Amino acid sequence: MKSCFSLILFMLLSAASYAHVGSAGVQMQAQAGGYKVLVSIVPPDVIPGTAQVSVYIEYGEARKVSVRPIYFYSGDKGAPTSDALAPVAGQKGQFQGAVWLMEPGSSSAQISIEGMQGDAELIIPIVAVSTAERDMPKGLGIGLGIVGLLLFLLMITTIGASVSDGLLKPGQNLTPAQNRKRWINMGIATVICSLILYGGSSWWDSWAAEYKQWLYKPLKAKTAVIDTDSQRVFQLKIDTTNWDRRMKRSMLSTLVPDHGKIMHTFLVRTPGLDAFAHVHPDRKDTLTFEAALPDLPAGKYLVYSDIVQYTGFAETIVDTLVINAKPAAHVAKALSEDDTYIITDPLDTPGKVPMGENVVICGKPGTKTVFKDGSYAIWEGKPDKALEAGKPYQLNFEIFNPDNSPCFPEPYLGMLGHAVIMRSDGSVYIHLHPSGSYSMAAEQSFESRISDTAHVARWPKPDVFRDSIDRHLAQLKAMPTVDREIFLMKEMGMYNVTEGGMTGMEHGTRISFPYAFPKGGQYRIFLQIKRNEKVLTGAFDVKVSDPVTL
Amino acid sequence: MQDTVAPPPIIGDRTLTIQASPGIPIYIFATVFASFCVITGLIWDICWHMSIGRDGLLSPPHLVIYLGAVVAGLFSGYEILRKTFWGNAIEKAASVKIWGFFYSSLGSLFCVWGALSMLTSAPFDDWWHNTYGLDVTILSPPHTVLILGIIGIQFGAMISVIAVKNQMKLFGSLGEERVKASDKTLFWLFALSAGFLLTIWFTLISEELGRMRVHRSSYYVFAGAAFPLLLMAVGKAVSHKWAVTAVAAVYTALMLGTLWIIPLFPAEPKLGPILNHITHYQGFHFPLLLIAPAVVIDILRYRFAHWNDWKLTLLLGFAFLAVFFVVQWFFGGFLMESPYARNWFFGSHYWYFGNDPNWEYRYKFGPWMLEEMPQLLKGLGIALVLTLISTRIGLAWGNWMHKIQR
Numbered sequence: 001m002k003s004c005f006s007l008i009l010f011m012l013l014s015a016a017s018y019a020h021v022g023s024a025g026v027q028m029q030a031q032a033g034g035y036k037v038l039v040s041i042v043p044p045d046v047i048p049g050t051a052q053v054s055v056y057i058e059y060g061e062a063r064k065v066s067v068r069p070i071y072f073y074s075g076d077k078g079a080p081t082s083d084a085l086a087p088v089a090g091q092k093g094q095f096q097g098a099v100w101l102m103e104p105g106s107s108s109a110q111i112s113i114e115g116m117q118g119d120a121e122l123i124i125p126i127v128a129v130s131t132a133e134r135d136m137p138k139g140l141g142i143g144l145g146i147v148g149l150l151l152f153l154l155m156i157t158t159i160g161a162s163v164s165d166g167l168l169k170p171g172q173n174l175t176p177a178q179n180r181k182r183w184i185n186m187g188i189a190t191v192i193c194s195l196i197l198y199g200g201s202s203w204w205d206s207w208a209a210e211y212k213q214w215l216y217k218p219l220k221a222k223t224a225v226i227d228t229d230s231q232r233v234f235q236l237k238i239d240t241t242n243w244d245r246r247m248k249r250s251m252l253s254t255l256v257p258d259h260g261k262i263m264h265t266f267l268v269r270t271p272g273l274d275a276f277a278h279v280h281p282d283r284k285d286t287l288t289f290e291a292a293l294p295d296l297p298a299g300k301y302l303v304y305s306d307i308v309q310y311t312g313f314a315e316t317i318v319d320t321l322v323i324n325a326k327p328a329a330h331v332a333k334a335l336s337e338d339d340t341y342i343i344t345d346p347l348d349t350p351g352k353v354p355m356g357e358n359v360v361i362c363g364k365p366g367t368k369t370v371f372k373d374g375s376y377a378i379w380e381g382k383p384d385k386a387l388e389a390g391k392p393y394q395l396n397f398e399i400f401n402p403d404n405s406p407c408f409p410e411p412y413l414g415m416l417g418h419a420v421i422m423r424s425d426g427s428v429y430i431h432l433h434p435s436g437s438y439s440m441a442a443e444q445s446f447e448s449r450i451s452d453t454a455h456v457a458r459w460p461k462p463d464v465f466r467d468s469i470d471r472h473l474a475q476l477k478a479m480p481t482v483d484r485e486i487f488l489m490k491e492m493g494m495y496n497v498t499e500g501g502m503t504g505m506e507h508g509t510r511i512s513f514p515y516a517f518p519k520g521g522q523y524r525i526f527l528q529i530k531r532n533e534k535v536l537t538g539a540f541d542v543k544v545s546d547p548v549t550l
Numbered sequence: 551m552q553d554t555v556a557p558p559p560i561i562g563d564r565t566l567t568i569q570a571s572p573g574i575p576i577y578i579f580a581t582v583f584a585s586f587c588v589i590t591g592l593i594w595d596i597c598w599h600m601s602i603g604r605d606g607l608l609s610p611p612h613l614v615i616y617l618g619a620v621v622a623g624l625f626s627g628y629e630i631l632r633k634t635f636w637g638n639a640i641e642k643a644a645s646v647k648i649w650g651f652f653y654s655s656l657g658s659l660f661c662v663w664g665a666l667s668m669l670t671s672a673p674f675d676d677w678w679h680n681t682y683g684l685d686v687t688i689l690s691p692p693h694t695v696l697i698l699g700i701i702g703i704q705f706g707a708m709i710s711v712i713a714v715k716n717q718m719k720l721f722g723s724l725g726e727e728r729v730k731a732s733d734k735t736l737f738w739l740f741a742l743s744a745g746f747l748l749t750i751w752f753t754l755i756s757e758e759l760g761r762m763r764v765h766r767s768s769y770y771v772f773a774g775a776a777f778p779l780l781l782m783a784v785g786k787a788v789s790h791k792w793a794v795t796a797v798a799a800v801y802t803a804l805m806l807g808t809l810w811i812i813p814l815f816p817a818e819p820k821l822g823p824i825l826n827h828i829t830h831y832q833g834f835h836f837p838l839l840l841i842a843p844a845v846v847i848d849i850l851r852y853r854f855a856h857w858n859d860w861k862l863t864l865l866l867g868f869a870f871l872a873v874f875f876v877v878q879w880f881f882g883g884f885l886m887e888s889p890y891a892r893n894w895f896f897g898s899h900y901w902y903f904g905n906d907p908n909w910e911y912r913y914k915f916g917p918w919m920l921e922e923m924p925q926l927l928k929g930l931g932i933a934l935v936l937t938l939i940s941t942r943i944g945l946a947w948g949n950w951m952h953k954i955q956r
Contacts, residue, residue, distance in 0.1 A: 046679075046680065046681065046682065046683045047683055048683040049679075049683055069822055070822070071822050071823060073823065074822050074823030074824070074825075077824075078822050078823035078824050078825060079822045079823075079824065080603075080818075080819050080820045080821055080822055080824060081818060081820070083820070100604050100820070100821060102603075102604075102821050102822070103823075130683065132681075133681075134680065134681040136677060136681075137677075140673060140677060143673070144670065144673065144674055147666065147669075147670045148670070150666070151663060151666060151667055151670065154648075154659070154662075154663050154666070155663060157648055157649065157659075158648075158656070158659040158660060158663060161646040161648065161656060161659065162656055162950070162954075163950075165646045165647065165956065166646050166656040166713075166954055166955065166956050167950075167953045167954060167955055167956075168955055168956065169720070169955050170640070170643045170644035170717075170720075170955070170956075171643045171644075200691060200694070203691055204691050207682060207690070207691065208682070211681075211682045211683070
């Protein structure tokens with residue numbers, strides 16, 4: 001039993017939390033030893049490939065910053081020595097470089113800092129998967145085609161010469177018979193070279209097909225609203241069709257809770273992004289997850305569900321769901337205290353929303369955005385200034401009580417706050433946590449793997465593992481809220497027992513999320529905090545422009 | 551069939567045309583040097599991938615390979631342009647004419663083709679890496695274009711040398727001594743260029759010829775299909791008693807040289823997962839004992855020089871396989887199992903950084919590395935058939951090389 005518990009603990013520590021859609025970049029703000037650093041990583045979209053790593057030392061004086069990749073599978077012992085990142089010319093405290101990711105799976109970048117404040121290390125999880133399919137650029141295709149044709153003709157000519165005038169003594173000329181032989185041989189050479197080219201092209205095709213097979217395929221699921229006891233329940237069933245080839249049979253049994261929940265689901269009404277819910281479906285069986293459906297207005301919803309493997313491999317399951325108007329006979333099922341929803345104004349018609357319970361007006365940077373209980377948040381920034389894609393930002397939110405006094409939010413699922421960032425078309429989705437938060441959990445996951453000297457990660461027994469996680473979740477659910485929050489904070493290494501409070505992040509009135517928008521467009525940010533034991537959700541709009549390329 | 555080891559004497563009716571260009575042209579030395587660069591760079595590159603793992607476009611072994619491409623391409627390309635635009639009538643008369651305009655030697659054409667092919671592979675490979683990932687395999691389509699280019703250069707070097715060597719026979723008026731000295735130099739240049747080609751031949755199929763496979767018939771199927779082709783060809787191409795032995799000796803020396811020198815340098819793996827922690831380069835392979843069948847072939851073809859090519863095929867093909875099988879079978883067993891092979895001389899202890907060094911079968915034949923007797927005999931039968939085919943093609947190829955004049 002004890003070993004079982006330690007196994008669970010180990011698994012819990014492995015939780016990384018940056019599942020996403022269309023937003024592969026990883027940003028992390030953390031305190032590493034005496035340094036305050038912001039790390040931004042752009043993972044490759046083709047594996048094997050190199051991830052671009054940028055480190056900004058915000059506080060401290062670093063002499064040398066280096067990086068090395070550590071795979072969950074092979075751990076510290078199987079990782080290469082680190083490479084120094086190059087200081088960026090003219091930008092004090094900035095370092096850039098690359099880290100090679102050779103195999104798909106759960107990986108990480110370990111960053112070591114040497115400098116005035118001593119030596120420090122931190123670790124950032126990276127999910128290494130191939131997602132890109134590229135065609136050859138036209139110019140390159142034409143260029144290679146021309147050279148290829150030249151090579152083809154030159155080879156045929158050379159073979160022709162080899163059997164004809166190449167054998168003649170100086171000054172001799174070809175006889176008609178020799179000339180005929182030359183043409184015959186060139187004909188044969190053409191056929192053979194064409195066959196070789198055809199073989200090469202088939203080989204290329206099979207290579208492309210092989211690559212396609214290893215391309216990351218997101219998990220698929222069918223979502224539905226089902227009626228049980230005249231109550232509406234959100235249901236998600238994972239679609240396992242064609243799974244054998246991917247050898248993923250046991251993977252759903254080795255999910256681990258992230259912030260105490262096995263699954264985080266976000267429902268957002270499309271196209272206006274004007275209704276939002278954050279629910280936590282429970283696991284009914286390996287494939288089925290269910291949660292009470294909030295009183296969302298009828299419409300078509302994008303559904304994003306985040307799950308995490310015990311290796312730290314985080315995934316988002318995407319589906320669309322049509323929710324009909326609630327039949328009058330239905331009573332609203334009491335939502336779990338951590339589950340919430342809001343209704344806000346549509347993206348294209350700001351300010352136009354009938355007021356009611358759970359309705360909030362969408363804000364902008366620099367303006368006051370009121371939560372439903374009258375408290376409010378101000379997003380630092382200028383209202384009409386577009387942010388730039390690809391650039392790491394600190395999204396800072398200042399929280400106030402209705403009487404304008406500073407508000408210190410309570411922990412919600414062990415965090416000071418949660419944010420969901422979405423692009424208007426749903427092509428970008430990410431579930432973020434304040435600076436240092438998610439990365440600290442992930443850091444510990446990899447730290448426990450690093451301290452494990454096994455060359456190859458041990459794989460748990462799926463059924464035993466799943467049962468132990470289910471028991472743990474049931475225990476967690478039965479705990480009083482305060483105990484649960486303390487447990488979750490401790491688990492993520494953010495609770496200081498002696499001080500009786502949060503560590504690892506500044507527990508103030510300001511919540512920051514480090515993030516780099518992947519591409520330009522209209523974005524909406526849903527910010528979630530907890531005040532007076534109630535989860536509050538606010539919405540903010542921001543325009544992001546594509547970086548100017550010269 | 552009148553082809554014999556000693557070619558028929560040249561009738562001296564056209565020697566007058568050659569007098570203007572005595573000696574060995576500089577581009578001959580350059581192409582042989584280029585051939586040396588590409589093969590040495592390639593072996594270094596393989597050791598790099600066994601020991602360090604990751605590289606860039608401009609890694610040191612790549613630079614050595616590119617140096618070979620540039621040297622071969624520039625010297626051969628210049629030679630073609632020079633002959634085309636500034637060449638005198640005699641030089642043009644001793645060249646092949648391409649596309650009705652360019653004048654060139656055959657060897658230069660192959661070298662230019664090889665260099666162009668290698669150049670083409672660079673942007674192709676770059677795109678490939680961005681599209682399908684940074685592969686670390688030897689054989690991918692863009693790498694194949696590169697390797698075909700390398701073979702083109704090495705083949706071109708060999709053909710360039712043999713053409714000049716064949717022309718030497720026409721230098722009657724130069725004086726016995728000078729012709730003899732030049733001929734000797736050309737013979738060694740030829741042995742070098744053919745030996746380098748033999749080495750890449752081996753390198754390409756080296757994954758099939760690892761020491762772990764030495765007790766399987768597939769080993770002899772690959773060796774029988776690949777090596778007689780080239781060994782028989784060089785025996786026919788030049789009139790020298792020990793031609794095949796010399797070429798096999800060049801291969802052996804190059805393999806031993808790289809095996810003994812490269813591991814002297816420090817290297818550490820830069821890619822995970824790392825299971826075998828090393829501090830120095832891992833060497834490539836101890837050479838196959840091709841030198842043994844080469845000596846036997848040289849003795850036999852000298853003794854039976856008057857036989858026609860079909861009879862020679864049977865004799866030489868069978869002799870090659872028999873000698874190679876006996877020698878390599880036992881020597882391969884020694885490399886695999888003997889503690890005396892785990893040192894810098896034999897290099898059996900060299901081990902890829904990503905493989906578990908404590909693997910049970912690192913120095914032991916696993917059950918799947920062995921075959922039942924009937925299976926082995928059947929495989930050897932296939933090997934014999936392929937050896938004979940390879941031998942016959944090799945003899946024909948050698949006859950052709952013997953006739954190259956331009």
